[in-house]
Amino acid sequence: MKKYLYLSLLTFSSLIADTELDEIKQQLKEQQEATQQLETKLSNLEQKSTNRSASFSQNAYLPDMALILNMSALSRDVKNSDYENFAIPGFIDAGDGNLPFNKNRGFNLNYAEFAIHSVVDPYFEAFANFHLHPDEFEIGEAYVQTTSLPYSLRVRAGKFKSHFGRINSQHQHSWNFDSQPIIYKSLFGPDAISDPGIQLQWIAPTDTYIMAGVEALQGTNGRSFGDIESNNLYVGYVKSSVDIGDDLSILGGVSLAHGENTTSNPTDVYGVDLTLREQLGSYSSLVWQSEYLYRNKELDSTTDKQAGLYSELVYQYNNNYSGGVRYDLITKNDTDLSAYNGVDSDNLDRYTAMIEYKPFPMSRLRLSYAYDRTKIIAGERTDINEVMLSLNIAAGAHGAHNY
Amino acid sequence: MRKIILLTCLLSSLAFASLNVNTTYSTMGAVAEKIGGDLVNVTVLGSPKYDPHFIVPKPSLLAKLRRADLLIINGGGLELGWLPPLIRSANNAKIQNGAKGFLDMSHFVHMIDVPSSVSRGFGDVHAQGNPHYSSDPYVIPVMAKAIEKKLAELDPENSVVYKGNLDKFLTEWSSYLKTFDAKMATCKDKKVVQYHELFNYFLKRYDYKSFGNVEPLPGISPSSKHTIELINTMKKNGVKKILQDVYHEKKTAKFIAEKTDAKVSVIPHDTKAVKDADTLKNFYNTIAQRICQ
Numbered sequence: 001m002k003k004y005l006y007l008s009l010l011t012f013s014s015l016i017a018d019t020e021l022d023e024i025k026q027q028l029k030e031q032q033e034a035t036q037q038l039e040t041k042l043s044n045l046e047q048k049s050t051n052r053s054a055s056f057s058q059n060a061y062l063p064d065m066a067l068i069l070n071m072s073a074l075s076r077d078v079k080n081s082d083y084e085n086f087a088i089p090g091f092i093d094a095g096d097g098n099l100p101f102n103k104n105r106g107f108n109l110n111y112a113e114f115a116i117h118s119v120v121d122p123y124f125e126a127f128a129n130f131h132l133h134p135d136e137f138e139i140g141e142a143y144v145q146t147t148s149l150p151y152s153l154r155v156r157a158g159k160f161k162s163h164f165g166r167i168n169s170q171h172q173h174s175w176n177f178d179s180q181p182i183i184y185k186s187l188f189g190p191d192a193i194s195d196p197g198i199q200l201q202w203i204a205p206t207d208t209y210i211m212a213g214v215e216a217l218q219g220t221n222g223r224s225f226g227d228i229e230s231n232n233l234y235v236g237y238v239k240s241s242v243d244i245g246d247d248l249s250i251l252g253g254v255s256l257a258h259g260e261n262t263t264s265n266p267t268d269v270y271g272v273d274l275t276l277r278e279q280l281g282s283y284s285s286l287v288w289q290s291e292y293l294y295r296n297k298e299l300d301s302t303t304d305k306q307a308g309l310y311s312e313l314v315y316q317y318n319n320n321y322s323g324g325v326r327y328d329l330i331t332k333n334d335t336d337l338s339a340y341n342g343v344d345s346d347n348l349d350r351y352t353a354m355i356e357y358k359p360f361p362m363s364r365l366r367l368s369y370a371y372d373r374t375k376i377i378a379g380e381r382t383d384i385n386e387v388m389l390s391l392n393i394a395a396g397a398h399g400a401h402n403y
Numbered sequence: 404m405r406k407i408i409l410l411t412c413l414l415s416s417l418a419f420a421s422l423n424v425n426t427t428y429s430t431m432g433a434v435a436e437k438i439g440g441d442l443v444n445v446t447v448l449g450s451p452k453y454d455p456h457f458i459v460p461k462p463s464l465l466a467k468l469r470r471a472d473l474l475i476i477n478g479g480g481l482e483l484g485w486l487p488p489l490i491r492s493a494n495n496a497k498i499q500n501g502a503k504g505f506l507d508m509s510h511f512v513h514m515i516d517v518p519s520s521v522s523r524g525f526g527d528v529h530a531q532g533n534p535h536y537s538s539d540p541y542v543i544p545v546m547a548k549a550i551e552k553k554l555a556e557l558d559p560e561n562s563v564v565y566k567g568n569l570d571k572f573l574t575e576w577s578s579y580l581k582t583f584d585a586k587m588a589t590c591k592d593k594k595v596v597q598y599h600e601l602f603n604y605f606l607k608r609y610d611y612k613s614f615g616n617v618e619p620l621p622g623i624s625p626s627s628k629h630t631i632e633l634i635n636t637m638k639k640n641g642v643k644k645i646l647q648d649v650y651h652e653k654k655t656a657k658f659i660a661e662k663t664d665a666k667v668s669v670i671p672h673d674t675k676a677v678k679d680a681d682t683l684k685n686f687y688n689t690i691a692q693r694i695c696q
Contacts, residue, residue, distance in 0.1 A: 122501065125491070148496035152469055203494050209466035241462035246450055249461045277461075282454035282650040318652070319457075320624055360623065361484070362523060395523075402488045403460045 063118030066398035070110040072390040087376040089345035091186035162193035166273035182328040183308030225259035233259035247279040265298035283319040307332040348374040425471040451676040468493035478509030479534030526620030539604035590695040597646040
């Protein structure tokens with residue numbers, strides 16, 4: 001009996017030993033598999049974190065680039081050949097006017113603009129707008145500005161649009177109406193004050209926004225300045241803004257441009273601007289923007305004193321639709337008007353209305369109507385009716401616009 | 404005597420010399436106040452009643468940015484449409500991108516919904532992922548730690564205070580999260596649609612399933628075709644909840660609710676976006692209450 005017992009015990013123990021061995025073998029196998037998996041994972045990760053970019057690649061430093069397209073379909077009750085020789089009495093003589101935008105009845109491709117912005121280094125940012133008309137290349141703006149000066153100072157150098165007034169520094173594609181205000185067109189022409197030069201701006205350390213700026217510019221604008229013997233234009237301005245509650249903001253400014261005109265006599269232009277913006281919701285607002293400009297232009301024997309204003313009201317209904325009206329008026333025209341004898345040159349004004357549809361913030365369709373009473377066409381005071389559908393596209397990396 | 408008073412005034416003004424902290428949105432502002440305490444002056448630039456993508460770049464904001472020692476942004480492209488021109492015109496070297504006083508919070512958050520390809524043809528898609536992470540209460544400690552580190556870097560003399568504030572806040576917040584999670588566990592209906600993908604972080608955290616958006620593409624206004632499709636999806640899947648935000652039009656959501664027998668809930672996207680969400684905790688309490696009810 002005892003023998004049997006021993007025998008069975010022996011077989012049993014050997015059985016146990018066998019299963020234990022199998023178990024250990026199994027465990028070892030699992031461990032090996034796990035190690036293998038970890039190794040593969042590790043080498044994958046190593047491969048990922050290894051720098052495999054092209055040795056001299058600079059793709060990460062590409063500047064922001066955008067294509068801005070502006071075009072229109074237009075109907076006007078004046079023939080193209082007559083319209084291009086328009087005059088605004090006292091300001092622009094027949095044939096002297098420059099019409100870069102929306103000139104023709106029918107279709108116009110106004111421009112394709114290539115806009116570039118990039119941080120240069122920890123101290124500078126650079127901007128450029130290459131303005132391409134159908135048969136002209138123009139450096140619209142190209143400048144650098146500082147990012148890290150002390151005392152709230154900022155310097156800009158290059159060719160840029162002056163911060164004189166409100167609309168002067170803004171690009172045509174960001175205006176609320178396609179056409180330039182009459183007073184700007186009359187005093188400065190389509191490019192307004194845009195020159196090579198240098199700008200210094202300072203923000204006061206106050207709770208209220210107060211900004212002061214001075215600019216020294218070449219003064220190439222022949223309508224008001226244009227003395228070619230040396231740089232001749234100096235611009236100064238103060239702008240301030242207050243909020244009333246959360247939703248109403250008011251921005252106002254006074255500006256002065258002092259330069260020398262083509263007769264080597266001084267020209268002074270004074271500007272006052274006021275913008276009120278009431279926010280009615282995230283996508284809805286009411287904006288009332290007005291500017292008044294006064295020019296004192298000395299000539300060899302006389303002094304021209306001229307002034308005008310525009311006032312516009314734009315209602316943004318939602319993120320897709322907005323509409324607006326604008327009134328333009330020449331308020332003062334003390335100058336030699338003898339060339340317009342027998343032609344009524346008083347009460348120069350213009351009415352404009354527009355409706356805008358933006359399917360997305362980067363594209364805009366705008367239908368506008370203008371009743372223009374500022375022009376002499378073929379020697380006759382002519383009231384012009386104009387209906388225009390314009391399309392503006394900003395494709396690519398185009399930065400947000402200023403207020 | 405006068406000298407002493409003057410001296411005390413001077414000293415106390417030094418002792419309370421505070422950092423001007425600007426944040427783009429109010430939830431980050433509320434966290435910065437918790438960590439900075441009396442040592443910081445927090446200014447929130449974007450009003451929480453408006454769409455965070457489209458804050459109006461009012462010139463008055465320049466006066467604030469001009470004096471900021473620290474600018475904390477949400478990042479992920481949310482401020483792309485309004486902040487860069489302000490930074491450029493504020494003439495403040497301290498808060499330029501890359502400077503010590505510039506803090507991009509999205510660099511600390513694990514971003515979700517990162518698109519594999521990006522085109523404006525897909526609407527207003529953010530290449531970096533969904534930037535609306537503030538809806539997740541678990542992001543708050545991440546923000547708090549990042550802000551504490553930054554404040555200590557800018558104002559090392561007071562680093563002990565910031566650390567103390569952080570520790571206290573983290574303890575408080577983790578016990579808050581426990582009760583919050585317990586509350587969320589009682590919510591049964593986990594099917595929703597949203598107007599814009601504003602609440603994805605919250606929905607993911609608490610296992611909600613979003614069946615679509617009222618807007619056909621991010622940043623594009625609703626279309627009738629898309630609305631009908633959404634109504635059908637909701638009917639098919641039994642979705643009874645529409646998450647509406649405070650700033651979009653509410654007509655479309657109401658219309659959809661009528662057709663599907665669903666309920667429209669206005670969910671705050673940021674602290675102070677609705678009256679009940681006046682504090683950090685109440686912000687999340689309001690989300691929870693309005694999503695659950």
